[in-house]
Amino acid sequence: MNPVYILTLSCPDRLGLVHAVSGFLLERSGNIEEAAQYNDQSTGLFFMRVQFACAKLSFSELKTQLTDFAAPFEMQWRLHAQAEPMRTVIMVSKEGHCLNDLLFRWKSGLLPLDIRAIISNHREFYQLAASYNVPFHHLPVTAATKAQVEAKQLEIIQNEDAELVVLARYMQILSNDLCRALSGRAINIHHSFLPSFKGAKPYYQAHDRGVKLIGATAHYVTADLDEGPIIEQDVARVDHSKTVEDLTALGRDTESQVLARAVKWHSEHRVLLNGHKTVIFK
Known part of the structure; x- marks a missing residue:
């Protein structure tokens, strides 16, 4: 052929x-x-x-x-x-729904990726990484060690020659220097409540306010926190009968699906940057 x-x-x-x-x-x-x-x-x-x-x-x-x-x-x-899968490093913290979803889709042949490594500031998912035969790097982060840890993270990314870095619920704010080093090749996922419900437990805050829609946004990482070019978004409708646990579960499902679509389009070279926006040829 x-x-x-x-x-x-x-x-x-x-x-x-x-x-x-x-x-x-x-x-x-x-x-x-x-x-x-x-x-x-x-x-x-x-x-x-x-x-x-x-x-x-x-x-x-x-x-x-x-x-x-x-x-x-x-x-x-x-x-x-086209035949070359995209070399990828995934970063994650304590919430593993997006990581698990990406790994399953990758092994199922649904994402044209070559996942080279997983980096985490916690140890929760080292067994999950091992089950997929992916190297796991545990790099705890504190305010005092942030610069040294980011240098090590960047070293791993460069050693793996990664074309894509996925922040699959990695709950640390990247420095401006690391954001610039990963410009155009790092994708983040977060709930779509921003800026309404910042900080910890956004689903608790949303439930307390009686929201009718919850959602998720996947975007490129920039030095402007959570303001990078948007790749994909989705929402799910909820009502007064939903508990905090219901909102959290539905939100996690939406985050996983939105991130998977964004990663797929990027890895198929369907996303072109257009200033603060994106052009996506689906």
């Missing part, structure tokens, strides 16, 4: 961009299997994702020729081999 590649790009909008990209691939015997594009009228930017098969050129040859092709269009682009 011919190798399959995924090309993602963005550039200032102009006439003929789709024709130019498809023509470039045609000249190299590339067979387009999937294509999507979006023109952001507010910014004047053009976004495109193309999945194509090509046996005529190698990956490195395609990248070299794409560099010359993209320059006149001021394109920012990336080329990926």
